[in-house]
Amino acid sequence: MELETRLIPIMREGVDVVKMVFFQRLQTYLAGKYRDRNRQTINQLAGAIINDLFATHNPQEPFAGFVEQNRDGIAAEVNSLATALPELRGPLTDALRVQFLCDQQEGIDSTAMLTRARELNLLILERDVPLPKHFLDMVRTLGSALRFLESRDPTANQVTVH
Numbered sequence: 001m002e003l004e005t006r007l008i009p010i011m012r013e014g015v016d017v018v019k020m021v022f023f024q025r026l027q028t029y030l031a032g033k034y035r036d037r038n039r040q041t042i043n044q045l046a047g048a049i050i051n052d053l054f055a056t057h058n059p060q061e062p063f064a065g066f067v068e069q070n071r072d073g074i075a076a077e078v079n080s081l082a083t084a085l086p087e088l089r090g091p092l093t094d095a096l097r098v099q100f101l102c103d104q105q106e107g108i109d110s111t112a113m114l115t116r117a118r119e120l121n122l123l124i125l126e127r128d129v130p131l132p133k134h135f136l137d138m139v140r141t142l143g144s145a146l147r148f149l150e151s152r153d154p155t156a157n158q159v160t161v162h
Helices: 002-033 039-053 063-069 071-084 086-105 111-119 132-145
Strands: none
Touching (some): 002 039, 002 132, 039 063, 039 071, 039 111, 086 132
16 A cells, blocks of 8 residues: 555656656647747647646636637647647557556546547557556656656656656
8 A cells, every 4th residue: 555655646747747748749749830829829728738638627817718718729639639749649648547547546537538538549549558667667768858857777666857
């Protein structure tokens, strides 16, 4: 039980790293697609897409107002993610599944999040559910490549986010 209690926050931190990588890639993609929009709008749109996908809505202003005003555009972008950023389907599949498993351990039902991701063709169904070590290794590789993470002992079971 103690291992489980310590592992869940580490796994959630790994999910957050995948979200940061996804955010960075979304920014680049959206900035190229919407050249007429400023950086703040691109950042808000990328954040709203991630929040929508991971079912973590932000009720605070100005975020809630942005989502309400851009609901259709956000939905269109979420619906096109599998084809727009296919290289992220693997890490997203793993992160969504890990979030689901962490939520389940904490009594939160996030089945709808996974079902929706499957309907959006984002989940790679034949991909195995990652074991904690494999997930954290993937997170370290992604995070280190984009300089989100410190270099550290690869046998350590902790992710340190910059």
